[in-house]
Every structure is written in structure tokens, then in C-alpha cells.
Amino acid sequence: MNAVTPAATAAPARPVVLGRAALATRVGAAAAAPAPVRIVHLGLGAFHRAHQAWYTAHATDAAGWGIAAFTGRDPHAAEVLAAQDGLYTLVERIDAGDRVEVVTSIVEAHDGADVARLAELVASDQVAIVTLTITEAGYRLRHDGTAELDDPDVAADLARLRAAAGALAGARPRTALGRLLVALDARRASGGAPIAVVSCDNMPDNGERLRRGIRSLAALVSEPLLHWIDGSVSFVSTSVDRITPRLESVDIPAVRAAGWIDVAPVVTEPFRDWVLSGDFPAGRPDWASAGARFVDDIEPWEFRKLWLLNGAHSILAYAGMRRGHATVAQAIADPECRSLVERFHDEAVAVLPVGVEHDDYRAQLIARFSNAAIAHRLDQIAADGADKMRYRIAAVAERSVAAGGSFHASAAALATWIGWVLAGGAAPEARAADVRRAAAASDPVEALVALVSPTLAAHPAFVAAVRERVAAVAVAAADRSTPADPGTLHEPVPS
Missing domain, CATH: 3.40.50.720 (NAD(P)-binding Rossmann-like Domain)
Incomplete structure (x- = not known):
């Protein structure tokens, strides 16, 4: 040692x-x-x-x-x-x-x-x-x-x-x-x-x-x-x-x-x-x-961590910042943000490989997210959303759709990022040009869904669910301050 x-x-x-x-x-x-x-x-x-x-x-x-x-x-x-x-x-x-x-x-x-x-x-x-x-x-x-x-x-x-x-x-x-x-x-x-x-x-x-x-x-x-x-x-x-x-x-x-x-x-x-x-x-x-x-076989462990931890982090980042929070601990303490996470977790575990333990892991995650001593900033998690949402959220939604199961929590999760982008959210983004192009499309919601998953963009009911959630959150956030111009999405500088 x-x-x-x-x-x-x-x-x-x-x-x-x-x-x-x-x-x-x-x-x-x-x-x-x-x-x-x-x-x-x-x-x-x-x-x-x-x-x-x-x-x-x-x-x-x-x-x-x-x-x-x-x-x-x-x-x-x-x-x-x-x-x-x-x-x-x-x-x-x-x-x-x-x-x-x-x-x-x-x-x-x-x-x-x-x-x-x-x-x-x-x-x-x-x-x-x-x-x-x-x-x-x-x-x-x-x-x-x-x-x-x-x-x-x-x-x-x-x-x-x-x-x-x-x-x-x-x-x-x-x-x-x-x-x-x-x-x-x-x-x-x-x-x-x-x-x-x-x-x-x-x-x-x-x-x-x-x-x-x-x-x-x-x-x-x-x-x-x-x-x-x-x-x-x-x-x-x-x-x-x-x-x-x-x-x-x-x-x-x-x-x-x-x-x-x-x-x-x-x-x-x-x-x-x-x-x-x-x-x-x-x-x-x-x-x-x-x-x-x-x-x-690593797949069960990859999916459990990627969907339940990283997926939750992305939800907390985009939903939390629009609700005025700065850290993961603040966002998970907000009942609205926590509900988004828990409902997404319910859909994610339904498509995890059979036999993967998740009850204890979910409980551990909530406790870890609530650790206020770790100042994990939401604006840092928000970087490179286009790629992160593909692996963390869209992957769950694709499997839920294919299985004929519920996909509305996954749609709400993806809508946190899309709504944040359309409201002018700014963070380092490796695919900044693609995100700007999609946000400026005649149907930006469908274009942003397609950016992370062409499969989901071809599913009208899923796109409709995302669109409905984006609109509902926009109305609820109308009295909050507007984030920076979406044009400020910029190329990241990796460490």
C-alpha cells in the first residue's frame, strides 16, 4: 500500500x-x-x-x-x-x-x-x-x-x-x-x-x-x-x-x-x-x-451505475438549476427534483438485467446525494449534455419503449435538458454547434430528441410526452430569472 x-x-x-x-x-x-x-x-x-x-x-x-x-x-x-x-x-x-x-x-x-x-x-x-x-x-x-x-x-x-x-x-x-x-x-x-x-x-x-x-x-x-x-x-x-x-x-x-x-x-x-x-x-x-x-459480465453493473447515479445527476442538474439550486445536495432536498429522480429510477430498474440489486443502491444514492459536505455543483454536471443524455437517459427510454413499458418518467428526464437548452442554459458542450442547430430548428423539441436518439425521435408518443413536459416546466419557470443566451454554449477544455 x-x-x-x-x-x-x-x-x-x-x-x-x-x-x-x-x-x-x-x-x-x-x-x-x-x-x-x-x-x-x-x-x-x-x-x-x-x-x-x-x-x-x-x-x-x-x-x-x-x-x-x-x-x-x-x-x-x-x-x-x-x-x-x-x-x-x-x-x-x-x-x-x-x-x-x-x-x-x-x-x-x-x-x-x-x-x-x-x-x-x-x-x-x-x-x-x-x-x-x-x-x-x-x-x-x-x-x-x-x-x-x-x-x-x-x-x-x-x-x-x-x-x-x-x-x-x-x-x-x-x-x-x-x-x-x-x-x-x-x-x-x-x-x-x-x-x-x-x-x-x-x-x-x-x-x-x-x-x-x-x-x-x-x-x-x-x-x-x-x-x-x-x-x-x-x-x-x-x-x-x-x-x-x-x-x-x-x-x-x-x-x-x-x-x-x-x-x-x-x-x-x-x-x-x-x-x-x-x-x-x-x-x-x-x-x-x-x-x-x-x-x-459487466453490463448489469454499468447500467445500474450509469442510469441510477449518472442519470439522476443529470436530472438534478437541469431541473435543479431552473429551480434556483446550485448543488446536488440542494436539488435532492427539493421534493420536485427528488420526485423526478425517483420516478426515473422506477423506469430504469424495470429495464435493468434480471437479478441486479437496486433497492439498497438507490437508498445509498439518495444518502450520497444528500451529503451537503460535498459541494457538487450542478453547473459542472451540466457540461456535455448531448452525449450524457444519450447514455444516461435515452438508453432507458429506448428500452422502455421497446418493451412496451412506461416511458413518461424518461421523457420528463430528457425534457429537463431540452427545456434547459431552450430556456438559454449555458455550459461547456462538445457538440455545441449541433445543439444550437437543433435548438433553432422549426421543431426544436423533436430535433433535440433526435440529437440524442433517432430511435426516440421516430416515436411520436415519446416526442409528444417530452413536448408536453417542456411546455409545463416553461410555464412554471416563467417567473424565474432567464439563464444566459444559448449561443454561449461553448467548446469544453478537458482536463
């Missing part, structure tokens, strides 16, 4: 800057020493540090598994973390107070634009795993899982990769999948051993969708690379769960009380869950010793 808890350290009279040398004075040089890099991660954000990095640090064989993490477009997270030798404090927050630990599993932090270092690391047989937390929108995939070639960044990357003609490392792609393709080609060219690639984002069957996406790019760039991927890359699917809000301030009293000055802390809840399905041909940490589960 490479995480350092308060009980293992004696806080000095005055806080000191967090780093491995400072940590060594408290826990000894061996405990503070960096582990060898065996995992490469794309998407250095708070969730990765609260989840996969935490599990790696708490594995019984943590001393043998270090992580080299790369940001998306913004290098800031890598810069501040590198200055602390990859160390950061993780704060578990409940109403009763904060618990602080130092997490040591990240040993390198890099700007995502440093594709040369990424390729160098993945080419090494010492590296066994590549993990990703790049958000649903960061994959830039079509509904069928193939690369979205109409996306300007994907098209630009494809042109660069094709022009590189056998020397992909010089292409300097900007998208996560473009960078991953370069890294995998470097491993192929070096004669590297098979490797596992693990998606840790909130998409159903995320490993298979990543496989389709990377294969579709490889097929357009390099036939030898495509064949190597088919024979040497295992795509692992996961379900991940730990509520980790973005921080408003890095000055946390509990961190200072523990004796540290940390400019890159993470605040999260005590609850965590990780379910994985797939092969690790070059090995993996003993994540099971930290509580992870390995299963043959």
Missing part, C-alpha cells in the same frame, strides 16, 4: 510543501519512493486521482505499480502535480469532518501534448496498462462507436496521422484517441508485448466502444497497426463510481492541519466502487485487495 494516512505521519508544527523529500522525513525514504511506471493514464483530472490512482495506491502490491499521467488540452494540472513529485492529498469529506491521506501512486505528470513521452512510455514492455478518463465527449464517437470523422479535431488528426506515413509519433495529434493510436503504434514498432487499454468513463460497454473507435481510426491510417491492435490489445470494460466535485479553492483547512501545503488536493466522498471485465495480458495491480471487483 502506497497511500499515507494521517495515522502514519506526525504533522509538523507548521505545514510544509508536499513532495517526496518532505514525505520521506515522516514515513521514511522507502515508503515515499516512486514506484516504477507500469500504468499510463490519459486524462489527469480529479476523478482519476480519487479513483484509479487511489485503488492503485491501496493495492497490496502498490510498490510495483506507478502511474504516468497525461492531461488533455490544459497542462496546468500536470504542472502543479509535477512540482509536488506527483503527490497530492485526498480528502474524504462527510458532515462529521474531513479525513486526509497522501496518495503516492502517480510518479510522472505530463502535458498531454507531450506525445513523444507518451509514445516512449507505452512502447516500453514495463508498461502493462493504459487507462483513460477523458469524459464521454472526449472519445468523439458516432452512435455506432466509430470515430466521428466530421468532428474538426478528429479530421485534423486523421490528416496528420496519414501524412506521417509510418512515423506516427511526429504527427502530434490533439485528440485522446489520436494520441492513443500514436502510442500503440510505438509499442507495435518496438515489438512490444500485448497490453490492456482500460476505459474508465461513463459509457455503456466502454471498452468495446473504445475498441471500435480506435480500430476505425487505425483502419484509415495503417493496416499493419490495425492488425497488431486486433492481436495484441485487450480492451477492458469498467464501471466506476466515486462522486468527486471540482474544487472552488485548494486551501483546505484539514490539509493544512495534516501538515501539508498542497496546491493539487482532491476532495471526494468515502464511497467508491470499481468493477472491471476483460483481460490484462501483461499483468495488473492487485486492485481487488483495495476493493475492486472482476466479473465476466
